[in-house]
Amino acid sequence: MRLPRAALVGLACVPGLIAVLLLVVCAVRVGRTGDRPARPPVAARPAVVHPAAKPPIVPRSRWLDAESTHDQPPARYDDRVVAVFVHHTDSPNGYDCADAPRIIRYLYAGQTGARQWDDIGYNFLVDRCGTIYEGRAGGVDRPVTGAHAQGFNHRTAGVAAIGTFTAGTPVPRAMTDAIAALTAWKLGLSDVDPRATVRLVSSNNLARFAAGTSAVLPTLAGHNDGFMTSCPGAALTARLPAIRELAARLQGR
Template identity: 50%
Template sequence: MSPRRARAPRTSTARRTVWLVAGAVVLGGGGVTAVAVTGSSGDAGAGDSARPAKAHVLPLDGKDPKQRTLPRTDTQMFSLVGVSWEDSADAFEGTAQIRTRSADAGTWSDWRGLEFGIQAPESAEGGTSGVRGASEPLWVGPSDAVEARVLADGEETAVPKALRLDMVDPGTVDGETAKGVSGGGKVRTTAKPERSKSPGKPAAEPSEPVASTAPSESTGGEPTDQAPPASPTVAPAESSDAPAEPAPSVSEEPTASAEPAPSRTPAEPSEPAPSQEPTVAPSASEPSSEPPAESSAPAEPTASPSEPAPSTGPTDVPTADPSGTPAPSDSTPAPTAPAIVSRAEWGADESLVQDPPAYLGKVDAVFVHHTAGTNDYDCSESPAIIRAILTYHVKTNGWNDVGYNFFVDKCGTVFEGRAGGVDKPVQGAHTYGFNGYSSGVSVLGDYENGGTPTAAAQQAVADISAWKLGLHGVDPEAKVTLTAAADTGVWKKGDKATLYTISGHRDGYATLCPGRTLYSALPGIRTAAGASPYAAG
């Protein structure tokens, strides 16, 4: 069936206040681009070394309804690029390729394909006016010219309406160069707690990688600027510049098209609570009104891998206070959090975020993603990559904030994603049909086209997932049954989807994400999460 099949009309609500100042700039290559400049962020710093992020667009016009091309065109500086179109419900069947000119070397890259695995959230956020369909963004590094070709080759033989090229310059923050943070980003260190391993669930030996070995693949780039954090289950790299990169094993994962069979009939999920109007999220200066930490979340029956636990209905209405729930029955405190680089530390422009966060009743699962960008980045560039993705998700996609709850780079550094509190059940925009139950962790890099996730990245995904699920008493090695809130290409709306509590994006939505090698590493990541010192006891 064509992805442009008839769809139920979505409620369109008034869009939040526009934060941009837009204008038209005539470029040397003969193109015209709209320029959107973000406002300064107090968190990002406003010193002489700071430069705000900018978003530029180039319309991809043409008479041929099936294809669009853009000749080599000079542009303003950008480091991230994608394509977008008018209607987010109009899924694109086709290919889009771009090549860019390095601002430093003046050389042109090879043609690179854009990935189409992104979908506006099924919640109210995805139904607001101004939400656009888009490709995954591609990090290309500082560039000053672009060439593009887009071809419709599915059942629908026309490119989407109002097709355009979106380019983002992430800017800089105080203490950061155009390349990245001098000396690496600031990391809030947290000592790993001691935890005895339960029988039958041993941690990996220090000399072993997270995932079992398999034929290795090229990584496409090595970390150069930042050492991975210490880990009790993964051997440290030979040097601080290049963590070891084990090749993941191929596992007996459920395919995107096959539903894992639960061992018992799941209970029918209850209806979501009546909606309430969003309120402004409490500020850090008002601790008395801030939502309590997730350590106060209620205990839930832990599902074993053979007995998935049914979930309650998804949350799709913004709320500013997920409180009012009793402490877990065993009264055990939440495990100490892994080290997480805050939004202020990576330079998030908080003026982009106009609406308060929405909170879930519980985090039932974690979906693992990749950014589908490049593996050839320095870890000092990670903050800039994340700033660019934030700008792309808000300015190009039209979302309220960056879609993922957490990012992990190849050095194993964890970054806060969507605002609202890392220890709160913040609803993200990452896995269409299942955002109302889950948290999203995205690994910087492309793990479909030859890249292999590093041991440090795998351990970081395991640790942050174990901690996030542990706040709700969820076993990171178990399964859970969730009700699909939309047709995802894998599940129909209302289907009972039995999934691992740590699943890949492709398990819920028809996409290649998180890439073949990262997806095949998930069994090892789940095992490492179960043995993580951050997992619930």
């Protein structure tokens, strides 16, 4: 069947009309978006986290008995832990590790008695056999505000090595390994490198830095980094670089 001439002309124009229509649509869209540059696709950023395994931690209930416990206010918390301070307890070294709970209970009694602190100041304590004990109340997994580094208690954790580690005193390998494991885990919760530095603001004029001073300190520091003291002793201070390196390896860095 032969189509009329007018129909053939109309069909021949259809492709052209479609092309014109597409050009109009594109022009409209460009006009609507021309004042906004096209945004490049946002690449997903994987979380840069270096967790470390949580080491075994003996709870407070193993060293603090009902007779020694006193009334104390609720624990206080920071948003996270960005530094760890290492201390020594300035107590005898020749103890049996089975006596560590008794020693911690004695330290607790002194700090909450004569010093009138609300709790033991250290967040953790480590004996010469490498056993880690929970110190200050509030939960080992949480950023509990301690009372261990005058001026720099906020956003830090205090770890006390049970003993006295002045120059020439042997520092047990089990103790330093435990401090490294604890540091790796605790700083890993905030993805903090144990070999790095952090800026902290002093809150006390009795610290090495006046209140309000912004100080750059190691993320794994000795007590003497923030306070005028010989703590944690020259022997343990000398081991801190190796402890930092081991803690970083435990985080997979």
